[in-house]
Amino acid sequence: MSYLDVNIKAQLANFSLAIEERIPLTGIVGLFGHSGAGKSTLLKTIAGLKTPAVGDITLAGTKLLATKERLNVASKHRRIVGVFQQDSLFPHLNVRDNLLFGRKRLPSPTLDADKIIEQAGLTLLLDRKVTYLSGGERQKVALVQAILAEPKLLILDEPVTALDRQNKLAILQLIKSLYLTTQMPMLFVSHNMSEHEFLCEQLYVMENGQIIQRGEISGVVGQLTQEQRIVPQTVLKIEQTDLPEQKGLAGQNGLAGQNGLVQLRTPNGLELYTLSDRIIFNQGSSVCSILASDISVCTSPPDHSSIVNQLSGIITHISVHQHQALLTVNCSGQEFFSAITSYSLSQLALAVNQPIYLQFKASALQQLAYQGD
């Protein structure tokens, strides 16, 4: 396994950055932090765009910075490429030439460029000028351009923040599928936890110039919730909506099913209900979320309940902080988060590995983003 080792100290006016971290480059690694936490400063330092007062940075065994030895590899030689909120495509070049730009410098490229361009759905756009692309298409080109430069580390710094929600999921899904194809080390930075939950297995959390949490995403999310730093939510991929009565468009965006309910199905076969005005219907896949505070639990199957979403699962993790408890529950392979009081936790005598029933209203299931055809 390769690592990104960062051991740096920097002072920028009133802001101090102090990082001492060994980050395993496996899966897409998430970096979360609220505005001003120091994410951009850290990324710029890793990429060689800022030099800290003291420190060492080593990427996959190659030393990039060692201030004691006066070693500071120039940014352009670090083999670290970034994709940002705003792309920096060359306006005078077409899509093909933009895509292949960074590749020219590679002595022996290993990725199959045609295959990746096809995977990203860019083949038909190759001859088009980038000034004639939509925002989502431009970001796809920026992403594939970065991947085709075959960096040792790809930094994705808020890459979907500037996109409308219709394009967000398409780019997130593309990042995921390109990671699976290339296994390229990726550091994904965002202040949106849903995006991390969708993409990352490992998460690092920054605050005040330091990494304050690290580890497997569900554990980190649980911890942040308990400390009331974030509102936790379950993020679900939705594969299809398939009630036969969902025929005919209602309103601008949605499909009206029977009683205004729309049935959704996840890839693991869970069938859930939402309200027709909570979802933009499209034939493509979608992502929905439910706040942990909207999911309640029962130790026996709920009977005669008005709540339409009822699932059975197994408790896999419980974390308690003051008067709040966060349960992680596995239902047919999908993790759900439920926030309950520690009073309910003890009243119901809940424990890890215990079978349990979850309930949440249709109105609690909201769409995060959707992908068009």
Ligand SMILES: Nc1ncnc2c1ncn2[C@@H]1O[C@H](COP(=O)(O)OP(=O)(O)OP(=O)(O)O)[C@@H](O)[C@H]1O
């Ligand atoms: N050149 C500089 N001189 C002085 N202070 C700076 C400089 N660059 C950044 N800062 C300060 O460092 C802190 C961290 O900024 P940074 O941009 O790294 O945060 P961030 O987590 O990336 O935030 P955002 O998500 O809003 O981009 C901020 O308080 C910022 O004002």
